[in-house]
């Protein structure tokens with residue numbers, strides 16, 4: 001009786017652990033944004049995505065309180081002109097791969113910005129993944145021309 005109870009609880013905690021693992025297959029780091037001029041209609045979001053799982057996943061877009069919608073964009077040079085387009089199928093992250101969304105490349109585009117982003121602010125984006133589902137990520141706002149996430153200062 002005692003043993004079967006133990007086994008039952010061991011099986012239960014294994015289930016819980018497996019579920020927790022399944023939710024952690026996409027690791028997100030360095031989520032940051034740039035401050036915007038007061039009347040800017042759009043803002044950007046950058047982050048790094050690492051797929052720790054066994055299956056490919058896709059970042060499809062997201063939603064946020066600070067914008068009417070969040071799209072995944074690609075920036076590229078076309079005949080010396082910087083162009084960007086929405087990735088309508090999302091951005092694939094293969095198993096073991098890290099995808100960086102950074103200035104000059106892939107980025108999140110916050111369309112219909114509802115308020116200016118100020119340096120030092122934080123805001124949330126709920127990212128939408130094809131396999132992992134929704135993930136809430138906090139973004140830190142850097143300076144207007146920031147090329148990289150703000151450094152952490154150690155005292």
Ligand SMILES: [Cu+2]
Nearest residue numbers: 073084108109
């Ligand atoms: Cu864009």
